[in-house]
Amino acid sequence: MPDLTGQLNRTSSYATSFGGLSDIWRCIWHKNGSNTQVAVKSIRSQALDEKDVKKKNRRLLRELKVWSRLRHDNIVPLYGTVSGFGQFVSLVCPWYDNGSLSGYLESHSETLSIIRRFQLLSDVSAGLQYLHSCSVVHGDLTGSNVLISSDGRAHLSDFGLSVIAVEFVGMSYFTSALNGTVRWIAPELLAIPEEEGATAIPTPNSDIYSFGCILFQVLTGKPPYYEFKRDAQVVVAISLGTQPSRPELPVIFDHHWSFIKDCWSIKDRRPSSQQVDEYIKSQLYFLQHDTSSPD
Structure with a gap:
Protein backbone atom coordinates (compact mmCIF):
# COMPACT_ATOMS: atom_id res chain seq x y z
CA MET A 1 0.00 0.00 0.00
CA PRO A 2 1.62 3.30 -1.11
CA ASP A 3 2.87 5.81 1.47
CA LEU A 4 1.92 9.18 -0.02
CA THR A 5 3.63 11.30 2.63
CA GLY A 6 5.20 14.35 0.98
CA GLN A 7 2.96 14.13 -2.10
CA LEU A 8 -0.08 15.94 -0.67
CA ASN A 9 -0.84 19.61 -0.05
CA ARG A 10 -3.67 20.69 2.26
CA THR A 11 -6.17 23.12 0.78
CA SER A 12 -6.67 24.78 4.19
CA SER A 13 -5.07 24.92 7.63
CA TYR A 14 -8.03 23.18 9.20
CA ALA A 15 -9.93 19.95 8.62
CA THR A 16 -12.80 20.30 6.14
CA SER A 17 -15.23 18.22 8.19
CA PHE A 18 -15.35 16.34 11.45
CA GLY A 19 -16.83 12.89 11.94
CA GLY A 20 -17.68 11.25 15.23
CA LEU A 21 -14.21 9.75 15.63
CA SER A 22 -12.20 11.24 12.77
CA ASP A 23 -11.30 14.39 10.84
CA ILE A 24 -11.42 14.87 7.05
CA TRP A 25 -8.91 17.05 5.18
CA ARG A 26 -9.28 18.17 1.58
CA CYS A 27 -5.92 17.88 -0.17
CA ILE A 28 -4.24 17.98 -3.57
CA TRP A 29 -2.24 14.92 -4.58
CA HIS A 30 0.63 15.67 -6.97
CA LYS A 31 0.80 12.51 -9.08
CA ASN A 32 2.73 12.05 -12.33
CA GLY A 33 2.63 15.75 -13.16
CA SER A 34 -1.10 16.13 -12.49
CA ASN A 35 -3.11 17.29 -9.49
CA THR A 36 -5.89 15.15 -8.02
CA GLN A 37 -8.29 16.17 -5.25
CA VAL A 38 -8.27 13.65 -2.41
CA ALA A 39 -9.76 13.25 1.04
CA VAL A 40 -7.47 12.46 3.97
CA LYS A 41 -9.16 10.84 6.96
CA SER A 42 -7.36 10.82 10.30
CA ILE A 43 -8.61 8.89 13.31
CA ARG A 44 -8.82 11.04 16.41
CA SER A 45 -7.52 9.70 19.72
CA GLN A 46 -6.44 10.64 23.21
CA ALA A 47 -2.74 11.23 23.86
CA LEU A 48 -0.71 8.02 23.64
CA ASP A 49 2.93 7.17 24.23
CA GLU A 50 5.16 6.35 21.26
CA LYS A 51 5.08 2.59 21.89
CA ASP A 52 1.27 2.50 21.94
CA VAL A 53 1.06 4.62 18.78
CA LYS A 54 3.35 2.20 16.91
CA LYS A 55 1.31 -0.80 18.09
CA LYS A 56 -1.98 0.76 17.01
CA ASN A 57 -0.50 1.89 13.69
CA ARG A 58 0.47 -1.69 12.92
CA ARG A 59 -3.08 -2.79 13.72
CA LEU A 60 -4.54 -0.04 11.53
CA LEU A 61 -2.25 -0.86 8.59
CA ARG A 62 -3.30 -4.53 8.73
CA GLU A 63 -6.94 -3.53 8.38
CA LEU A 64 -6.22 -0.99 5.65
CA LYS A 65 -4.36 -3.64 3.66
CA VAL A 66 -7.67 -5.50 3.35
CA TRP A 67 -9.37 -2.34 2.04
CA SER A 68 -6.56 -1.63 -0.43
CA ARG A 69 -7.13 -5.01 -2.12
CA LEU A 70 -10.84 -4.45 -2.76
CA ARG A 71 -11.94 -3.56 -6.29
CA HIS A 72 -15.59 -2.72 -7.01
CA ASP A 73 -17.48 0.11 -8.71
CA ASN A 74 -19.44 0.81 -5.52
CA ILE A 75 -16.52 0.72 -3.09
CA VAL A 76 -14.44 3.82 -2.39
CA PRO A 77 -10.86 2.99 -3.43
CA LEU A 78 -8.02 3.45 -0.95
CA TYR A 79 -5.13 5.20 -2.70
CA GLY A 80 -2.69 4.81 0.18
CA THR A 81 -1.74 6.27 3.54
CA VAL A 82 -0.07 9.47 4.71
CA SER A 83 1.60 10.66 7.91
CA GLY A 84 1.45 14.09 9.51
CA PHE A 85 -2.32 14.47 10.01
CA GLY A 86 -2.52 13.03 13.51
CA GLN A 87 -0.96 10.41 15.76
CA PHE A 88 -1.80 7.55 13.40
CA VAL A 89 -1.33 7.05 9.68
CA SER A 90 -4.23 8.58 7.76
CA LEU A 91 -6.21 7.22 4.81
CA VAL A 92 -6.10 8.78 1.34
CA CYS A 93 -9.22 8.33 -0.82
CA PRO A 94 -10.86 10.17 -3.74
CA TRP A 95 -12.63 13.43 -2.98
CA TYR A 96 -16.37 13.26 -3.78
CA ASP A 97 -17.84 16.65 -4.64
CA ASN A 98 -21.40 15.43 -4.03
CA GLY A 99 -20.51 14.50 -0.47
CA SER A 100 -22.33 11.95 1.62
CA LEU A 101 -25.65 10.25 0.93
CA SER A 102 -27.23 12.13 3.85
CA GLY A 103 -26.20 15.51 2.45
CA TYR A 104 -27.13 14.49 -1.08
CA LEU A 105 -30.65 13.50 0.00
CA GLU A 106 -31.09 16.77 1.90
CA SER A 107 -30.12 18.75 -1.21
CA HIS A 108 -31.95 16.70 -3.84
CA SER A 109 -34.77 14.90 -2.04
CA GLU A 110 -37.50 17.03 -3.63
CA THR A 111 -36.35 16.18 -7.16
CA LEU A 112 -35.27 12.52 -6.86
CA SER A 113 -37.61 10.09 -8.64
CA ILE A 114 -38.38 6.66 -7.18
CA ILE A 115 -36.24 5.13 -9.94
CA ARG A 116 -33.31 7.36 -9.04
CA ARG A 117 -33.68 6.41 -5.39
CA PHE A 118 -33.55 2.71 -6.22
CA GLN A 119 -30.51 3.30 -8.43
CA LEU A 120 -28.74 4.67 -5.35
CA LEU A 121 -29.96 1.74 -3.27
CA SER A 122 -28.79 -0.70 -5.94
CA ASP A 123 -25.30 0.80 -5.72
CA VAL A 124 -25.30 0.42 -1.93
CA SER A 125 -26.64 -3.15 -1.97
CA ALA A 126 -24.12 -4.18 -4.66
CA GLY A 127 -21.24 -2.72 -2.66
CA LEU A 128 -22.43 -4.41 0.54
CA GLN A 129 -22.83 -7.79 -1.14
CA TYR A 130 -19.31 -7.48 -2.54
CA LEU A 131 -17.89 -6.71 0.91
CA HIS A 132 -19.66 -9.70 2.45
CA SER A 133 -18.49 -11.95 -0.40
CA CYS A 134 -14.93 -10.92 0.55
CA SER A 135 -15.67 -11.72 4.23
CA VAL A 136 -15.52 -8.01 5.09
CA VAL A 137 -18.06 -6.55 7.52
CA HIS A 138 -18.75 -2.85 7.06
CA GLY A 139 -19.63 -2.20 10.68
CA ASP A 140 -20.64 1.45 10.24
CA LEU A 141 -23.08 1.65 7.32
CA THR A 142 -24.71 5.06 7.69
CA GLY A 143 -25.80 7.91 5.45
CA SER A 144 -22.45 9.56 6.16
CA ASN A 145 -20.35 6.60 5.00
CA VAL A 146 -21.98 6.33 1.58
CA LEU A 147 -20.39 8.86 -0.79
CA ILE A 148 -21.87 10.18 -4.04
CA SER A 149 -19.59 10.71 -7.05
CA SER A 150 -20.00 13.37 -9.72
CA ASP A 151 -21.96 10.93 -11.92
CA GLY A 152 -24.46 10.31 -9.12
CA ARG A 153 -23.28 6.83 -8.19
CA ALA A 154 -23.09 5.67 -4.57
CA HIS A 155 -19.92 4.23 -3.05
CA LEU A 156 -19.36 2.62 0.35
CA SER A 157 -16.56 3.97 2.52
CA ASP A 158 -14.95 3.47 5.94
CA PHE A 159 -15.75 -0.24 6.34
CA GLY A 160 -14.00 -1.86 9.27
CA LEU A 161 -12.84 1.48 10.68
CA SER A 162 -15.54 1.72 13.34
CA VAL A 163 -14.16 -1.23 15.31
CA ILE A 164 -10.63 0.20 15.15
CA ALA A 165 -11.74 3.70 16.09
CA VAL A 166 -13.69 2.38 19.08
CA GLU A 167 -10.62 0.39 20.17
CA PHE A 168 -8.27 3.34 19.71
CA VAL A 169 -10.42 5.80 21.58
CA GLY A 170 -11.24 3.25 24.26
CA MET A 171 -15.01 3.36 24.29
CA SER A 172 -17.92 1.01 23.72
CA TYR A 173 -20.28 1.03 20.75
CA PHE A 174 -22.92 2.34 23.15
CA THR A 175 -20.79 5.41 23.88
CA SER A 176 -19.59 5.91 20.32
CA ALA A 177 -23.20 5.73 19.10
CA LEU A 178 -23.77 9.16 20.59
CA ASN A 179 -21.37 10.55 17.97
CA GLY A 180 -24.16 10.59 15.38
CA THR A 181 -24.36 7.00 14.13
CA VAL A 182 -26.90 5.55 16.57
CA ARG A 183 -29.79 5.93 14.12
CA TRP A 184 -28.25 3.28 11.85
CA ILE A 185 -26.71 0.91 14.42
CA ALA A 186 -28.22 -2.55 15.01
CA PRO A 187 -29.70 -2.82 18.53
CA GLU A 188 -27.55 -5.82 19.46
CA LEU A 189 -24.43 -3.65 19.12
CA LEU A 190 -25.79 -1.29 21.78
CA ALA A 191 -26.50 -4.01 24.33
CA ILE A 192 -24.45 -3.75 27.49
CA PRO A 193 -21.99 -6.69 27.39
CA GLU A 194 -22.18 -9.32 30.13
CA GLU A 195 -18.40 -9.33 30.63
CA GLU A 196 -16.75 -6.17 31.88
CA GLY A 197 -14.53 -4.61 29.24
CA ALA A 198 -16.09 -6.63 26.40
CA THR A 199 -17.40 -4.85 23.32
CA ALA A 200 -19.96 -5.84 20.70
CA ILE A 201 -18.54 -6.79 17.32
CA PRO A 202 -20.37 -5.92 14.07
CA THR A 203 -21.50 -8.83 11.89
CA PRO A 204 -23.02 -9.25 8.41
CA ASN A 205 -26.40 -9.35 10.18
CA SER A 206 -25.81 -5.97 11.83
CA ASP A 207 -24.85 -4.57 8.40
CA ILE A 208 -28.25 -5.73 7.09
CA TYR A 209 -30.04 -3.86 9.88
CA SER A 210 -28.09 -0.74 8.87
CA PHE A 211 -29.03 -1.29 5.22
CA GLY A 212 -32.69 -1.28 6.28
CA CYS A 213 -32.01 2.16 7.78
CA ILE A 214 -30.39 3.30 4.52
CA LEU A 215 -33.42 1.99 2.61
CA PHE A 216 -35.69 3.96 4.95
CA GLN A 217 -33.56 7.09 4.55
CA VAL A 218 -33.40 6.97 0.75
CA LEU A 219 -37.14 6.36 0.33
CA THR A 220 -38.19 9.06 2.79
CA GLY A 221 -35.35 11.57 2.59
CA LYS A 222 -35.31 11.46 6.40
CA PRO A 223 -32.89 9.75 8.79
CA PRO A 224 -34.25 6.85 10.88
CA TYR A 225 -35.92 8.05 14.08
CA TYR A 226 -36.38 11.47 12.45
CA GLU A 227 -39.10 12.13 15.02
CA PHE A 228 -36.39 12.38 17.71
CA LYS A 229 -34.12 15.42 17.51
CA ARG A 230 -31.46 14.19 19.94
CA ASP A 231 -29.42 11.00 19.61
CA ALA A 232 -29.83 10.32 23.33
CA GLN A 233 -33.59 10.01 22.74
CA VAL A 234 -32.88 7.45 20.02
CA VAL A 235 -30.74 5.38 22.41
CA VAL A 236 -33.64 5.33 24.88
CA ALA A 237 -36.10 4.33 22.13
CA ILE A 238 -33.84 1.46 21.01
CA SER A 239 -33.42 0.28 24.61
CA LEU A 240 -37.22 0.10 24.85
CA GLY A 241 -37.42 -1.92 21.62
CA THR A 242 -38.94 0.93 19.62
CA GLN A 243 -38.16 0.83 15.88
CA PRO A 244 -38.22 3.85 13.54
CA SER A 245 -41.79 4.86 12.79
CA ARG A 246 -43.30 4.76 9.31
CA PRO A 247 -44.04 8.30 8.10
CA GLU A 248 -47.37 9.22 6.55
CA LEU A 249 -45.52 11.30 3.95
CA PRO A 250 -43.72 10.53 1.81
CA VAL A 251 -45.60 7.28 1.31
CA SER A 265 -36.02 -8.22 12.51
CA ILE A 266 -34.03 -10.16 15.12
CA LYS A 267 -30.52 -10.72 13.87
CA ASP A 268 -30.81 -14.38 12.84
CA ARG A 269 -33.90 -13.72 10.72
CA ARG A 270 -32.60 -10.88 8.59
CA PRO A 271 -32.04 -11.45 4.86
CA SER A 272 -28.54 -11.99 3.52
CA SER A 273 -26.74 -9.30 1.54
CA GLN A 274 -27.34 -11.38 -1.60
CA GLN A 275 -31.09 -11.46 -0.90
CA VAL A 276 -31.02 -7.70 -0.24
CA ASP A 277 -29.24 -7.03 -3.53
CA GLU A 278 -31.64 -9.30 -5.46
CA TYR A 279 -34.66 -7.56 -3.93
CA ILE A 280 -33.38 -4.05 -4.65
CA LYS A 281 -32.46 -4.91 -8.23
CA SER A 282 -35.83 -6.60 -8.83
CA GLN A 283 -37.60 -3.47 -7.61
CA LEU A 284 -35.43 -1.27 -9.81
CA TYR A 285 -36.13 -3.49 -12.83
CA PHE A 286 -39.87 -3.36 -12.15
CA LEU A 287 -39.85 0.44 -11.81
CA GLN A 288 -37.81 0.90 -14.99
CA HIS A 289 -40.23 -1.27 -16.97
CA ASP A 290 -43.47 -0.06 -15.39
CA THR A 291 -45.00 2.38 -17.84
CA SER A 292 -47.15 3.92 -15.08
CA SER A 293 -44.14 4.70 -12.89
CA PRO A 294 -42.78 8.27 -12.96
CA ASP A 295 -39.21 8.60 -14.24
Missing part, protein backbone atom coordinates in the same frame (compact mmCIF):
# COMPACT_ATOMS: atom_id res chain seq x y z
CA ILE A 252 -43.58 4.06 1.62
CA PHE A 253 -45.31 1.26 -0.31
CA ASP A 254 -46.37 -1.71 1.83
CA HIS A 255 -43.99 -4.19 0.18
CA HIS A 256 -41.05 -1.81 0.64
CA TRP A 257 -41.98 -1.24 4.29
CA SER A 258 -42.29 -5.00 4.78
CA PHE A 259 -38.76 -5.50 3.45
CA ILE A 260 -37.40 -2.73 5.69
CA LYS A 261 -39.00 -4.52 8.65
CA ASP A 262 -37.34 -7.77 7.54
CA CYS A 263 -33.97 -6.02 7.71
CA TRP A 264 -34.87 -4.84 11.22
